[in-house]
Amino acid sequence: MGDFLSQFAELFANYDVLGAFWVNIQLTFWAAIFSLILGTVLALMRISPIASLQWAGTAYVNILRNTPLTIIMTFMFLAVWTQLQIRMSDDFATNFFRFAVIGLTVYHAAFVCEAIRSGVNTVPLGQAEAARAIGLPFLPAARLIILPQAFRGAIAPLGNTLIALLKNSTVAAAASVSTETSTLMREMIESNSDLIYAIFMTFAIGFVILVIPIGLLTTYLSNRLAVRR
Amino acid sequence: MDHGEATTTTEPAGTSPTLGPPLVELKDVNKHFGDLHVLQDIDLTVRKGEVLVVIGPSGSGKSTLCRAINRLETIDSGEIRIDGQPLPEEGKALAKLRADVGMVFQAFNLFAHKTILENVTLGPIKVRRERTSAAKERALALLDRVGVKNQAGKMPAQLSGGQQQRVAIARALAMQPKVMLFDEPTSALDPEMINEVLDVMVALAKEGMTMIVVTHEMGFARKAANRVVFMSDGQIVEEATPEEFFTAPRSDRAKDFLSKILSH
Numbered sequence: 001m002g003d004f005l006s007q008f009a010e011l012f013a014n015y016d017v018l019g020a021f022w023v024n025i026q027l028t029f030w031a032a033i034f035s036l037i038l039g040t041v042l043a044l045m046r047i048s049p050i051a052s053l054q055w056a057g058t059a060y061v062n063i064l065r066n067t068p069l070t071i072i073m074t075f076m077f078l079a080v081w082t083q084l085q086i087r088m089s090d091d092f093a094t095n096f097f098r099f100a101v102i103g104l105t106v107y108h109a110a111f112v113c114e115a116i117r118s119g120v121n122t123v124p125l126g127q128a129e130a131a132r133a134i135g136l137p138f139l140p141a142a143r144l145i146i147l148p149q150a151f152r153g154a155i156a157p158l159g160n161t162l163i164a165l166l167k168n169s170t171v172a173a174a175a176s177v178s179t180e181t182s183t184l185m186r187e188m189i190e191s192n193s194d195l196i197y198a199i200f201m202t203f204a205i206g207f208v209i210l211v212i213p214i215g216l217l218t219t220y221l222s223n224r225l226a227v228r229r
Numbered sequence: 230m231d232h233g234e235a236t237t238t239t240e241p242a243g244t245s246p247t248l249g250p251p252l253v254e255l256k257d258v259n260k261h262f263g264d265l266h267v268l269q270d271i272d273l274t275v276r277k278g279e280v281l282v283v284i285g286p287s288g289s290g291k292s293t294l295c296r297a298i299n300r301l302e303t304i305d306s307g308e309i310r311i312d313g314q315p316l317p318e319e320g321k322a323l324a325k326l327r328a329d330v331g332m333v334f335q336a337f338n339l340f341a342h343k344t345i346l347e348n349v350t351l352g353p354i355k356v357r358r359e360r361t362s363a364a365k366e367r368a369l370a371l372l373d374r375v376g377v378k379n380q381a382g383k384m385p386a387q388l389s390g391g392q393q394q395r396v397a398i399a400r401a402l403a404m405q406p407k408v409m410l411f412d413e414p415t416s417a418l419d420p421e422m423i424n425e426v427l428d429v430m431v432a433l434a435k436e437g438m439t440m441i442v443v444t445h446e447m448g449f450a451r452k453a454a455n456r457v458v459f460m461s462d463g464q465i466v467e468e469a470t471p472e473e474f475f476t477a478p479r480s481d482r483a484k485d486f487l488s489k490i491l492s493h
Contacts, residue, residue: 129334130334131340134332134351
């Protein structure tokens, strides 16, 4: 046992494990914020009374949701960076970090959209009718009446999406973010194959520590904030 | 079914001279739900200050008629005018018109995440752009009038059905509407709560509010209505004063319907 612990000590001494997790947390943080915004816009398009917006929202969700994240990330690297020569920053690492955030955002926005739409389905139709009946146009009715209730009904599925996003942030390696966990794990295994169990445990436990509080928090919040009817 | 102490009803005349110009006009209105022809060539005029009760069996189209007047249901053909203006198709103009048409629903539909007071002030503040303090003051006066001022800080789910429906009436009144639509306002209520809602509606009628009320409450119709319209299978079958309609219905369908709701 002591031997096993010393293996961990050796790994943590030689590699910046916490720093790698910190990169994933940052990727998740920014992608979560941007995908929440984009996903809300998409959800609004899908519930709007305008047919062309509904169609565009539906098309976006179906295309992005069904594209493997690795392909989106590789696209950011091969197409956007190599072919189109688009630069997000002069700094190499910052550039790819931002590409990764964009890739994660466009992919997870599709899931956020569907989580919010499931929340909208928890809001009785009468709420929207009452909002329209007092003279609120679509957007104010959505902002003041529908979305505040829909978000409360969508906390649990949004939490699921956040958990998936955190784990999917490791795919940022495909967009050449070289400091995050999956890249570090590969490096560690390549040079320390004798410590494979310790390496595996390090990353497995690391993600468990990050994911479990998200699940507990969203369950608590969805009960706490539920709209009483 | 007769509520209240109304044995000595004053008989409102169908074409009382106190009524104003036409406020709500429907001409040749048709609507289908798939194969079902739910509104068939509806012609109806409601004048300013008039209280119209729409009665009929379920599925007769009376709720659809009520909802079509502020375009919660679209119509296939025909024309609906409110205060001389044709109903706009969509967008800002429609929203503006809806603000002038108060609506009370069967299921109350109070905004579940807002307090009672916020439910009443939301329209005046966000649609009419009134100052918050002025809107609050007026909302509290309205809540006082419908007898739920002491509940102003609570959430809708904490109130009884009758209280919620009275708040819904206050919410509609806060917009200072030209006409109020009531879509079966007491159908979802426990019997002991029906009268508290009807009392508010009767008081409103007495003050001269133009009202279109879909209801089966004959007591209300006798006390407050100028006219009763009987609908069946998407058509207006009969129009009469409440007294005429309930004591001497002319059509067989109205007789049949009344015998069913009066038989026990």
